[in-house]
Amino acid sequence: MAEAVAFWxxxxxxxxxxxxxxxxxxxxxxxxxxxxxxxxxxxxxLLIDLAYLGVLVVLMMVMEMMIMAVFMxxxxxxxxxxxxxTMVHNHRGALAISGAVFALLVAGIFLTPxxxxxxxxxxxxxxxxxxxxxxPKMLVMMVVGLAILATIVSAVVLAxxxxxxxxxxxxxxxx
Amino acid sequence: xxxxxxxxxxxxLFAVGLYGALSQQSVVMLMMGLELMINGLLAAGAAxxxxxxxxxxxxxxxxxxxxxxxxxEMAMGFAVVTAIFRARDVDTTDDAGDLxx
Numbered sequence: 001m002a003e004a005v006a007f008w009x010x011x012x013x014x015x016x017x018x019x020x021x022x023x024x025x026x027x028x029x030x031x032x033x034x035x036x037x038x039x040x041x042x043x044x045x046l047l048i049d050l051a052y053l054g055v056l057v058v059l060m061m062v063m064e065m066m067i068m069a070v071f072m073x074x075x076x077x078x079x080x081x082x083x084x085x086t087m088v089h090n091h092r093g094a095l096a097i098s099g100a101v102f103a104l105l106v107a108g109i110f111l112t113p114x115x116x117x118x119x120x121x122x123x124x125x126x127x128x129x130x131x132x133x134x135x136p137k138m139l140v141m142m143v144v145g146l147a148i149l150a151t152i153v154s155a156v157v158l159a160x161x162x163x164x165x166x167x168x169x170x171x172x173x174x175x
Numbered sequence: 176x177x178x179x180x181x182x183x184x185x186x187x188l189f190a191v192g193l194y195g196a197l198s199q200q201s202v203v204m205l206m207m208g209l210e211l212m213i214n215g216l217l218a219a220g221a222a223x224x225x226x227x228x229x230x231x232x233x234x235x236x237x238x239x240x241x242x243x244x245x246x247x248e249m250a251m252g253f254a255v256v257t258a259i260f261r262a263r264d265v266d267t268t269d270d271a272g273d274l275x276x
Binding site for chain 1: 176178179180181182183184186187188189190191192193194195197198199200201202203204207208210211214217218221222224225226227228229230231232233235236238239240242243246247249250251253254255256257258260261266267268269
């Protein structure tokens with residue numbers, strides 16, 4: 001009972017945070033609304049035995065949204081949110097499409113005959129996950145690591161103003 | 176509280192994110208919509224693991240991949256925004272329609 005109350009409170013807060021992202025006037029506030037939404041989902045994961053992944057989502061999203069806030073302040077056009085801000089195109093179309101997608105998903109959720117539960121959660125699902133990614137699922141871990149490395153390199157290459165070998169003009173020491 | 180409840184949360188988050196991704200003009204706000212959609216996927220994936228197949232860790236491994244993808248998407252998105260902003264002073268999606276078919 002207490003779990004159900006906690007879940008619904010978190011679910012409503014998560015969706016409300018998500019809606020707030022596109023309603024508030026300032027992009028900095030939108031970032032923190034997104035953070036609230038992520039924290040609620042992270043806590044909801046804790047309710048279903050996912051202790052490690054829930055905490056991982058919470059910690060990672062706190063850091064990610066702090067970084068995001070910096071970028072938001074770099075790119076935002078309405079810093080403090082003193083003026084009403086609407087920066088949307090095709091508002092009606094987007095609302096219709098997302099409403100239709102939501103209706104379709106809800107219909108699918110309640111009409112699909114979900115299979116019965118197979119197995120029970122291990123006593124320590126985190127240990128299960130650790131043994132899995134260091135054992136039979138190690139390829140996943142390796143691919144994830146490689147993807148992170150590739151992202152680091154390509155993000156720096158894209159975002160850097162100029163490369164190590166770009167010079168202004170012909171002089172070898174030109175800067 | 177069961178599988179349907181978690182999937183309902185996931186569907187709501189996904190729909191709100193989809194609205195943002197389709198309607199926002201600012202590229203960074205569009206990326207927040209994408210993040211919100213992945214947030215929904217997280218809730219759905221966790222529910223599928225716990226309520227349908229908790230016997231193995233496969234679902235958890237998938238969630239780990241989703242969380243990684245979320246962070247990588249953010250990093251690459253901001254890199255692309257920075258690159259296009261440097262090159263052309265563009266920070267809205269309407270001005271970045273080069274790939275429009």
